[in-house]
Amino acid sequence: MNIDSSLQSKRILSIDILRGIVMIIMALDHTRDFFHIGAMTANPLDPQTTTGILFFTRWITHFCAPIFVFLSGLSAYLSSQHKTPAKASIFLFKRGTWLIVVEIVIISLGLTFNPFYNFVILQVIWVIGWSMIFLGFMSRISHKAVLIIGLIIVFGHNIFNLFPPPEGEGLALLLKVFFTAFGTVVPLNQDHLLGVFYAILPWTGIMFLGYGIGAWYKQGFSAEIRKQNLMITGSLTIFLFLFLRCINLYGDPAPRKEYDDLFKNLLSFFNVSKYPPSLQYTAMTIGTAMLFLAFTEKMSNWFSRVTSVYGAVPFFYYVIHFYLLHTILVIAFYATGFTNEQIVQVPFWFRPSDFGFSLTTVYVIWIAVIIALYLPCKWFKKYKETHKQWWLRYV
Known part of the structure; x- marks a missing residue:
């Protein structure tokens, strides 16, 4: 979600830099999904079968x-500072609803290239949409309430891993969708x-935690205190990850495994669960993010200028990168000898399981x-800065 156009002149560059880096790295994972020879048949994070570079390629994403x-x-917190609580809440609700629709209609099509929507994929934009809707309601109570609830969810949701799933089919499905889903496929009809x-x-x-630290970025807050807060909180969060991973008792549904090989043990240590984001996974990633924000607020060089372009228009970038990657996939599909009879695949059309290239090609x-996406993103960033149409707040 971007900061409103009214804040463009006051943007904190470190946020756009970090978001830009995230968008760039994210495309690596989707490129691997579409083009790597083993993407459909092997687990790149399995210490028993992976290689160091393949593990890193997946892990960094x-x-x-x-x-x-x-x-x-x-x-969302920064945007709310220039709205009344009621208007901020309504905007979050509308934007969240819009993102859910976009995930189903636009992004799922870009992922699958299936015009009949036989398999609709719900991923990160789906959860951002729902999270914004929940944030719209909770932010009306108080900033502190959002932060406390965020901490309770992040620290406590792995408790579901300690108990067997409920027996009722409907209750089990709700638990998966709201707490434990990974690969939960729900039949809508026969097709x-x-x-x-x-x-x-x-x-x-995780979104609630981001909203919680937004107070450190509001106008008038000391930059030095913000940096200190980020450094302390980020360091403690990284320490929490290391501590939990070492004791191996709570915070991840896939406990660390011991191997006879030092390198495999190292891979296992960092192989934390993303689906859903475990406490250990969240501590590892968000702790790193806070440290990055602490040390890059005053960064100004070619790297910051380039990455901040992608970070200023993440939604625009996110949507078009799927369509660009899948268009290249179609070209590669035919160029490598596949035929029309092999187009229909699950989940991605034009992506047979035996298709693919080396990691170098990826x-x-x-x-x-x-x-290829740099100039379109630069153009759209400039367009958003110089235009005030209402719909620009949603993209």
Whole structure:
């Protein structure tokens, strides 16, 4: 979620830099999904079968979704400072509803290229939409209430891993959708399936935490105190991750495994659960994000100028990068000898399980896509800064 146009002149560059880095790295994971030979048949995070570079390629993208959601909460707080509580709440509700529709209609189509929507995929934009709706309601109570509830959700939702799932089919489905979903496929009818890959509330907790620290960024707050707060909180959060991972008792549904190989043990230590975002996963990623924000607020160089372009228009970038990647996939599909009879695949059309290239080729395609999107993002960033149409607040 972007800060309103009224705040453009007061944007804190570190937020756009971090968000831009997240968007760039995120595209690597989606490029791997579409183009890597083993993406449909192997787990890149399995210490027993993966390689170091393949593990890193997948693991580094773990930072994208939680930081994106966290910064969406932070931006929601900043945006609310120039609205009445009622207007801020209504805007969050409308934007959240809009994002849910976009996930179903636009992003799912970009992912699958299936015009019949036989398999609708619900991922990060889905949970951001629901989280904004919940934030719209909770922010009317108080800023402190949002922060406290966010902490309770993030610290407490892994308790569901300690108990067997409920027996009732309806209750079990609700628990999956709101707390534990990964790969939950819901049949809508004989020809249409709904894939819920992101459980709602654990991500809502992360957004609420972002909204909570938004107070450190409001106008008039000391930059030095903000940096100190971010450094202390980020360091303690990283320490929490290390402590929980070492004791191996709580905070992740997939406990750390011990191997006879030091390198595999290292991979296992950092192989925390994203689906849903465990406490350990959240501590590892959000702690790192806060430290990054602390040390980059005054960054000004070519790197910050480039990354902040992507970070200033994340929604625009997110949507078009799927369509660009999938268009390249269609070209590669035919160029490598596949035929029309092999188009229909689950979940992605034009993506047979035996299709794909080396990891080196994946990186080349990823870099090319990032470069290709720079000028469109730069243009749209400028357009948003110089135009005031109402719909620009939603993209």
